Amino acid sequence: MTTTAAGRDPALGHEDMYPMLLDSIQEHAVVLLDVSGRVLMWNAGAERLKGYTADEIVGRDFACFFPPDDVARGRPAEVLRLAAEQGRHEVTGMRVRKDGSRFLARLTFTALRGPDGSLRGFSEFSHDLNESKEAGARYRGLLEAAPDAMVVVDGSGEIVMLNLQAEKQFGYHRDELVGQPVTNIIPAGFSERLVTDALRTPADALTQEIGTGLELVGCRKSGVEFPIEIMLSPLASAEEILVTAAIRDISVRKASESQLAQTEAKYRGLLEAAPDAIVAVGEQGEILLLNAQAERQFGYRREELVGQQITQIVPEGFAERLAADGLRSPADALAQRIGTGIELTGRRKDNSEFPIEIMLSPLESDEGVVVTAAIRDISVRKAAEANLLVKLGELQRSNEELGQFAYIASHDLQEPLRMVSSYTQLLSKRYSGRLDADADEFIAFAVDGANRMQRLIQDLLSVSRVATKGRELEPTASDDALGDAMRNLQAAIDESGAVVTHDPLPPVLADRAQLTQLFQNLVGNAIKYQAGGTPTVHVSATGDELEGWTFSVQDNGLGIAPEYFERIFGMFQRLHKRDEFEGTGIGLAICKKIAERHGGSISVESVKGAGSTFRFTMTAVGGAS
Amino acid sequence: MTTASPSAPMDVLLVEDSPGDVRLTREAFSETNGHVRLHVAYDGVEAMTFLRQEGEHEHAPRPDLILLDLNLPRMDGREVLALIKEEDALKTIPTVILTTSEAEADILKSYELRANSYLSKPVQLVAFNDLVQSINDFWSKARLPQRAQK
Numbered sequence: 192m193t194t195t196a197a198g199r200d201p202a203l204g205h206e207d208m209y210p211m212l213l214d215s216i217q218e219h220a221v222v223l224l225d226v227s228g229r230v231l232m233w234n235a236g237a238e239r240l241k242g243y244t245a246d247e248i249v250g251r252d253f254a255c256f257f258p259p260d261d262v263a264r265g266r267p268a269e270v271l272r273l274a275a276e277q278g279r280h281e282v283t284g285m286r287v288r289k290d291g292s293r294f295l296a297r298l299t300f301t302a303l304r305g306p307d308g309s310l311r312g313f314s315e316f317s318h319d320l321n322e323s324k325e326a327g328a329r330y331r332g333l334l335e336a337a338p339d340a341m342v343v344v345d346g347s348g349e350i351v352m353l354n355l356q357a358e359k360q361f362g363y364h365r366d367e368l369v370g371q372p373v374t375n376i377i378p379a380g381f382s383e384r385l386v387t388d389a390l391r392t393p394a395d396a397l398t399q400e401i402g403t404g405l406e407l408v409g410c411r412k413s414g415v416e417f418p419i420e421i422m423l424s425p426l427a428s429a430e431e432i433l434v435t436a437a438i439r440d441i442s443v444r445k446a447s448e449s450q451l452a453q454t455e456a457k458y459r460g461l462l463e464a465a466p467d468a469i470v471a472v473g474e475q476g477e478i479l480l481l482n483a484q485a486e487r488q489f490g491y492r493r494e495e496l497v498g499q500q501i502t503q504i505v506p507e508g509f510a511e512r513l514a515a516d517g518l519r520s521p522a523d524a525l526a527q528r529i530g531t532g533i534e535l536t537g538r539r540k541d542n543s544e545f546p547i548e549i550m551l552s553p554l555e556s557d558e559g560v561v562v563t564a565a566i567r568d569i570s571v572r573k574a575a576e577a578n579l580l581v582k583l584g585e586l587q588r589s590n591e592e593l594g595q596f597a598y599i600a601s602h603d604l605q606e607p608l609r610m611v612s613s614y615t616q617l618l619s620k621r622y623s624g625r626l627d628a629d630a631d632e633f634i635a636f637a638v639d640g641a642n643r644m645q646r647l648i649q650d651l652l653s654v655s656r657v658a659t660k661g662r663e664l665e666p667t668a669s670d671d672a673l674g675d676a677m678r679n680l681q682a683a684i685d686e687s688g689a690v691v692t693h694d695p696l697p698p699v700l701a702d703r704a705q706l707t708q709l710f711q712n713l714v715g716n717a718i719k720y721q722a723g724g725t726p727t728v729h730v731s732a733t734g735d736e737l738e739g740w741t742f743s744v745q746d747n748g749l750g751i752a753p754e755y756f757e758r759i760f761g762m763f764q765r766l767h768k769r770d771e772f773e774g775t776g777i778g779l780a781i782c783k784k785i786a787e788r789h790g791g792s793i794s795v796e797s798v799k800g801a802g803s804t805f806r807f808t809m810t811a812v813g814g815a816s
Numbered sequence: 817m818t819t820a821s822p823s824a825p826m827d828v829l830l831v832e833d834s835p836g837d838v839r840l841t842r843e844a845f846s847e848t849n850g851h852v853r854l855h856v857a858y859d860g861v862e863a864m865t866f867l868r869q870e871g872e873h874e875h876a877p878r879p880d881l882i883l884l885d886l887n888l889p890r891m892d893g894r895e896v897l898a899l900i901k902e903e904d905a906l907k908t909i910p911t912v913i914l915t916t917s918e919a920e921a922d923i924l925k926s927y928e929l930r931a932n933s934y935l936s937k938p939v940q941l942v943a944f945n946d947l948v949q950s951i952n953d954f955w956s957k958a959r960l961p962q963r964a965q966k
Contacts, residue, residue, distance in 0.1 A: 605916065605939065606834075606916060608939075609916070609937070609939050610834075610836040610837075612939065612940070612941065613836075613840055613940075613941040613944065614836070614840075616940070616941035616942070617840075617843065617941060620941070645939055
């Protein structure tokens with residue numbers, strides 16, 4: 192131990208006071224080391240800071256104060272070498288207490304040399320930075336003032352210091368973390384980052400703004416993990432590597448981000464799942480986005496279209512519509528229902544064109560009005576429509592041909608039939624009674640058959656004439672038509688003594704000749720199908736100019752069983768034997784044809800034995816306008 | 817002008833392609849007790865040859881009445897009618913359309929071509945006979961211009 196010359200004289204006899212002096216220094220550990228670093232002397236401050244008594248530590252290597260990593264790196268020898276070379280070496284670093292706990296210390300090593308300059312040993316002054324009244328307090332104050340959790344980590348990845356926020360965030364007490372590996376609270380990613388950050392200058396680190404930090408996972412004492420963002424900055428003053436980490440809990444931000452991402456994903460999903468191609472177009476007609484259907488429909492990849500003009504895929508009509516739609520409110524646009532869109536032509540990448548229907552809806556956005564267009568390929572529908580038109584034409588033609596066929600067939604059948612009929616009649620006339628009884632009967636059957644066939648053909652012609660020879664429907668006084676029918680039936684009326692009455696009848700839209708025939712057939716039937724009493728027939732009409740008119744022809748005749756209500760309007764349907772009532776069963780079929788040609792219908796209501804009421808409907812004169 | 821004698825036979829040219837109809841007509845006229853000489857042309861071309869007294873019909877008489885069907889092979893009744901009414905020598909011969917057609921268009925066209933009347937063949941034999949009787953009665957009484965001199 193050396194003393195200054197100046198201090199020797201007054202201090203003479205006080206040498207025993209030196210240890211007392213040293214022991215009085217409580218804040219600092221003062222340790223005397225020999226050249227190899229063995230502890231020679233140990234003051235009370237050292238005992239307090241490091242936990243060893245002088246008896247326990249004197250004679251041991253001071254390397255036991257270093258964390259094992261430092262020892263492994265040869266740090267203790269390094270420190271002594273630097274102190275020997277430079278006379279004095281200051282360092283901030285972790286120190287290990289007797290109980291294994293650590294603390295951040297400020298250390299000053301000084302080489303002690305004899306008068307000859309030979310190295311005699313080293314002194315080590317150290318104090319706990321956490322307790323430091325000066326630098327430590329300042330440092331701690333800064334840490335505590337930070338809004339984020341702050342953790343100071345040394346080069347070996349051990350936690351040196353932390354602030355209150357860090358304690359709260361990770362749920363540990365300070366003592367539980369200091370000296371522990373940072374992986375306890377940040378299991379992965381920190382160390383790797385530490386290495387790269389060690390290579391950065393503090394200036395670089397400072398330019399790394401908050402918000403661009405590294406996102407990692409923090410782990411609480413409870414084991415619960417939570418997302419964190421950390422910003423690292425190396426401590427400029429530290430000779431040993433110390434890194435300050437600002438740690439921010441980003442649970443809330445992450446949650447909202449993922450919610451946003453989910454919402455976006457949902458909309459994107461909706462967009463992609465839409466059955467139609469959807470293209471969003473900006474005010475200048477540029478394509479902003481499109482879905483997969485649009486890619487498929489037009490044969491482009493997404494990136495080929497975004498930013499291009501909509502005219503590339505919809506050459507005409509869209510821009511004009513865009514202008515018009517820009518003037519509409521979103522509510523108006525919404526009111527435009529699917530199916531009422533405009534039909535335009537789309538153009539694929541290969542320049543082929545196809546019919547489309549588009550529905551536009553403007554959307555106010557930050558970038559101005561964005562128009563969303565739902566574009567439907569209506570090729571199939573168009574083809575179906577065209578096909579339907581063709582089929583309709585074919586149907587009309589076939590219907591006309593059928594009508595023509597019926598007419599021509601029945602007309603042309605008449606010619607040969609006239610020969611058969613005429614010559615059998617001639618036979619009958621010339622040779623009746625001149626051959627034998629059989630011949631007379633045979634001839635009679637032939638004549639009868641030919642006559643009936645002529646009637647049938649005449650009836651067929653009458654039916655087909657309803658359609659082929661019908662005249663334009665025009666306002667017709669229906670009581671005039673009934674009058675005509677009565678005149679035609681005069682013989683039958685007179686013969687049967689029938690009483691035919693009628694209410695005032697309205698004018699209707701009709702082919703007068705056909706309306707006459709309709710009345711004539713119905714009234715004629717009413718007179719004809721009687722049990723033998725006096726036929727009474729009443730014709731009336733109900734309805735109005737708006738709904739049209741329903742005519743009734745009511746009789747007191749035989750009546751019809753309900754099971755025949757439908758059948759009697761069929762062609763050649765008869766309910767009576769030929770010898771009871773004449774007729775081919777065509778009259779009501781003609782009535783039905785006429786009613787239908789006039790846009791109406793015909794039906795019957797009847798009780799067997801108590802008369803029938805036939806009803807048919809006609810369009811009112813005002814109904815057509 | 818001379819008055820045609822009621823007893824003088826009437827020459828009638830029937831232009832008809834159906835032998836059945838020809839026979840029916842012949843039968844019907846035979847029942848009229850009139851003096852009708854019925855001549856038959858089976859198509860329009862033959863009818864014109866007859867009327868122009870050409871070829872085999874060189875000695876054919878000028879008919880007092882023509883009964884003309886409309887639907888005929890080679891040259892149809894409308895063409896025949898048009899030719900008859902265009903030729904000075906023939907246009908005064910009464911020409912009656914006797915056909916199965918009831919079409920309005922045929923009726924109108926025939927009168928436009930100056931047919932003297934238009935008759936539809938009735939389906940029933942009795943009615944047909946009545947019609948032929950009427951034709952005979954009417955045209956045997958009708959006064960006609962004196963035959964043009966050859």
